[in-house]
Amino acid sequence: MSQDAPELSWAVEMPLLTNRFFLYDMLKLFFWVAVLLGVLLTVTFAFGGSLKNLPPILKMFALILGGIFFLFVLISWIFFGNRFPMRFRINSWGVGWSSLSRRSRLANRAAVIAGVASGSLAGTGAGLLAISQESGQLAWEKVQTVKKYPAECVITLMNSWRVVIRLFCTPENYADVARLVDACSARNRAGAAAK
Amino acid sequence: MKIFEFLRRIALLLGVGCFLWLWFAGPPVLLEVSRADFAAQYERQYGKRQYGLMGVMELGDKLIREQTNPGSLEAFTARQTQHKLLTAGDSNWAVFYRSLPAQAAFYGIDQPPFAAIRPQIQTLFLRSQMAVMYIPVVDGSRTAHIEIHYRNRPRETKAPTQLLYPYRLRAWLWLAGALLVYFLLPGMRRSGGSAAYSRIAPLALDAMGLLFAAFFFGLSLYVVNSTDEVFGSEFGMSLFLWAVGCAGLILVMWAAKIASYRIMASSSAICVDTLWRRREIPFSEMSEIGYLVRGDIRIGIFVRSRDGRTIKLDWAGLLGFDAVLAAINSAQVRRAEDAPA
Numbered sequence: 001m002s003q004d005a006p007e008l009s010w011a012v013e014m015p016l017l018t019n020r021f022f023l024y025d026m027l028k029l030f031f032w033v034a035v036l037l038g039v040l041l042t043v044t045f046a047f048g049g050s051l052k053n054l055p056p057i058l059k060m061f062a063l064i065l066g067g068i069f070f071l072f073v074l075i076s077w078i079f080f081g082n083r084f085p086m087r088f089r090i091n092s093w094g095v096g097w098s099s100l101s102r103r104s105r106l107a108n109r110a111a112v113i114a115g116v117a118s119g120s121l122a123g124t125g126a127g128l129l130a131i132s133q134e135s136g137q138l139a140w141e142k143v144q145t146v147k148k149y150p151a152e153c154v155i156t157l158m159n160s161w162r163v164v165i166r167l168f169c170t171p172e173n174y175a176d177v178a179r180l181v182d183a184c185s186a187r188n189r190a191g192a193a194a195k
Numbered sequence: 196m197k198i199f200e201f202l203r204r205i206a207l208l209l210g211v212g213c214f215l216w217l218w219f220a221g222p223p224v225l226l227e228v229s230r231a232d233f234a235a236q237y238e239r240q241y242g243k244r245q246y247g248l249m250g251v252m253e254l255g256d257k258l259i260r261e262q263t264n265p266g267s268l269e270a271f272t273a274r275q276t277q278h279k280l281l282t283a284g285d286s287n288w289a290v291f292y293r294s295l296p297a298q299a300a301f302y303g304i305d306q307p308p309f310a311a312i313r314p315q316i317q318t319l320f321l322r323s324q325m326a327v328m329y330i331p332v333v334d335g336s337r338t339a340h341i342e343i344h345y346r347n348r349p350r351e352t353k354a355p356t357q358l359l360y361p362y363r364l365r366a367w368l369w370l371a372g373a374l375l376v377y378f379l380l381p382g383m384r385r386s387g388g389s390a391a392y393s394r395i396a397p398l399a400l401d402a403m404g405l406l407f408a409a410f411f412f413g414l415s416l417y418v419v420n421s422t423d424e425v426f427g428s429e430f431g432m433s434l435f436l437w438a439v440g441c442a443g444l445i446l447v448m449w450a451a452k453i454a455s456y457r458i459m460a461s462s463s464a465i466c467v468d469t470l471w472r473r474r475e476i477p478f479s480e481m482s483e484i485g486y487l488v489r490g491d492i493r494i495g496i497f498v499r500s501r502d503g504r505t506i507k508l509d510w511a512g513l514l515g516f517d518a519v520l521a522a523i524n525s526a527q528v529r530r531a532e533d534a535p536a
Contacts (some may be wrong), residue, residue, distance in 0.1 A: 011492040015512035017403075018396040018453060066410070073403055074442065083511060085492055100490070151514040152393065170493060171516040 007091040008180050011100060013083040014168045016076040021154060021166050030069055037061055079103060088167055090180050092187070094143075095157060097165055098135035105134065138164050140188035148178055155181055196383055197470055200455040203380040204401065204447050210373020211409050217366035219416035221359050222303050223423040225349040226316070229299040230292065231329055231340035233272045241265035276329045276340060281315050289332045292341050299344075301354035309343075320345045348420045383455055390458040390516040400450035408443025411436045458508055460522030465498060467506055476500050478526035485531035494536050496523070507536065 016022050038058065045054045076082065085100035099105065108130040115123030138157060145158040153174040155167040169177045241260065249257075265271065291308055304313050312330075319328055330341040346352050349359055356363075383391070415436040419425055425433045457468040464477040480500045487495040487507055495509040510516040 011490075013489065013492055013494050013511050017400060018392055018512040020393050020395040020399070023395070023399045070407060073407075073446075077446075083494075085490065100492070153516075171510055171520055172493075174517070 007089065008173075008177060009087065009089040010170065010173055010177075011085060011087045012168045012170055013085050016080060016082045016084055017073065018082060020152070021156075022076075025163075026072065030065065034062070034065055037065075079107075086168065088177075090167075090177065090184065092140075092184060094137055094139035094141075094184075095165060095167065096135070096137040097167075104130075108134070136165070140184050141192065143185055143188070146181055146185050148181075150174065150178070157181075196381060197455040197468065199380045200383060200397075200451045201470060203377045203382070204451045206376040206380075207373045207401070207405065208408065208444065208447060210369050210376070211405060212412060214366045214370040214373070215409060215413045215416060216422065217362040217369065218360065219413070220362050220422045221349060222305075222361075223347065223349070223421040224304045225346045225352060225354050225358065226302045226304055226309055227299045227344035227346055227352060227354075228295065228302055229342050230295050231342035233275060233340070234268060236275070237265070237268050237271045241271075272340075276331075278323060279319070279325055279328050281312055281319065281328050281330045281343070283312055283330045283332075288330055288341065289334055292332045292334060292339055295341070301346075301352065301358050303358065316343070316345065320347075350420060383457065386459075388460055388515075388518045388522070390460075390510070390513040390519045392453045392456060392512055393514055394454075396512060397450040397454035400446050400453070404443040404446030404448075404450060406443065407446065408440045411440030411443070415440075453512075458513070458516070458519050460519045462522070465506075465519065465523065467508070474504075474506060476504070476506060478523075478528060481526070481528045483529045483531035484523055486533045487536045488533045489536045493533070496520070497531075497534055498523070498528075499531065509536070 014022070038061075041057060041061070042051075042054060045051050045057070080101065080103060084104070087098050087100055089096040108127050111127030111130065112124055113127075115121070115125070115127055138159075142159050142164075143157050144160050145156075147156040147158070149155070153169040153171055155169065155178060156163055157165050157167065167177060167181070241263070244256075244260075266274075287308065302309055304310070304316065309316065316328065320326070326345045326347075328343045328345065330343065331338050332341060333339075346354075352359075382394075415425060415429075415433040416422055418432070419429050452470050455468065455470040457466075459466040459468070463479075464475050465481075466473060466475040476498055480502070481498055482501045483499050485497055486493045487497050487509065494511060495507065497508065498506045500506075508516075508519070
């Protein structure tokens with residue numbers, strides 16, 4: 001592939017529990033959920049004037065969060081078999097990605113059906129949210145930072161405040177993908193500077 | 196070196212297991228000992244009482260008191276201690292009685308001076324299921340009683356921690372030893388030209404596996420009244436919790452497997468190191484190589500040797516796999532059709 005190639009598309013199996021990026025993102029998620037829950041509960045109890053009842057509640061939430069973490073690991077390991085197939089596409093407009101995991105799609109739709117059948121708005125909402133996350137795209141103009149990890153064959157694309165997508169490449173196409181990402185983001189920066 | 200990856204994890208699991216066991220281990224029975232005060236009990240039950248508002252309950256209580264002949268304090272004491280007396284011939288019990296503090300004190304059943312009358316205490320408890328017993332002692336001119344409460348749920352008492360969990364100091368030694376072995380035993384390192392997992396992956400799996408295994412093993416020790424019950428009346432529940440905790444053990448063993456996994460490429464051969472064995476295929480013996488596919492996704496390569504052996508090399512999560520690919524490409528081995536993983 002040459003540097004001016006307009007598009008590159010590939011499919012890859014992203015490792016889960018043996019992938020430091022997945023582990024980092026998972027820990028970050030649980031950390032912020034714990035912090036948010038802790039702050040919300042503390043403020044609620046403080047306004048209710050019953051702060052002394054807070055520690056057992058926090059302990060219970062910590063146990064629930066621990067249980068969810070345990071399930072999260074088990075699902076990644078046993079249900080997904082420690083891999084998550086994805087397809088990525090890069091062109092001059094931006095980056096697109098979609099999940100190729102049949103199990104994930106099945107689980108998301110099952111969550112919606114179970115939610116509707118049981119009359120649970122939370123279950124239905126969670127399923128619909130998961131379905132909406134099965135694919136996505138990011139225009140180059142929204143990419144602020146590109147971080148490359150050649151040893152892991154991963155390229156991280158960030159907007160102004162967070163990681164939006166990590167491009168998992170194969171050992172064979174990493175160099176091509178990195179070149180195309182560099183070219184597209186440089187072209188976009190140059191275009192933005194010209195404006 | 197590879198075996199260290201296994202041994203250090205076994206040491207870690209054993210050390211943490213021993214730490215948890217000793218942390219929660221404690222005596223199945225404690226004795227809560229105090230001076231029996233029958234006079235105060237007598238007064239509480241039969242003495243004159245100043246009632247506030249006279250409701251139905253208070254009127255009934257007053258009537259019962261008026262109708263009951265309480266008898267003497269001696270008769271009351273005899274009634275209270277009937278079938279609950281322990282015979283202790285030793286005169287040292289009087290000294291012990293006088294040394295008792297005003298509040299109740301806790302003793303282990305194997306602790307002196309109770310160790311000498313342990314069979315009596317246990318027989319009396321098993322025979323009568325009464326948790327209160329008395330030892331009569333001669334205190335000067337009168338007969339006093341040592342009151343003993345047989346506590347077979349020690350964790351629910353207010354006994355001091357040193358008595359409830361006497362091995363906690365020793366437990367730390369096991370944990371420190373396990374961590375020392377885990378961190379000091381040399382691990383496998385990735386050399387240039389080889390493909391291996393990032394060091395973070397096995398470390399994270401170790402942490403998660405240890406957390407899960409320790410939590411469920413610890414939970415089985417936490418919910419019982421004493422560690423004796425783990426292999427006794429609560430064995431079924433313990434077994435269930437350990438089975439769930441086994442997920443953690445498997446994670447740790449998986450970590451050992453991936454920590455010792457290496458694919459090394461030299462100018463003449465490919466060598467695959469796993470936890471238990473090493474396979475080497477010289478390029479001259481390779482008959483063909485091709486991609487491993489799952490669905491339509493390439494997930495690695497396979498190498499087939501002239502004697503029919505096939506080595507599958509999954510590249511997901513491996514660092515430095517490009518060096519292995521470069522070595523294989525330079526060897527100009529015949530390309531085969533893609534093969535399912």
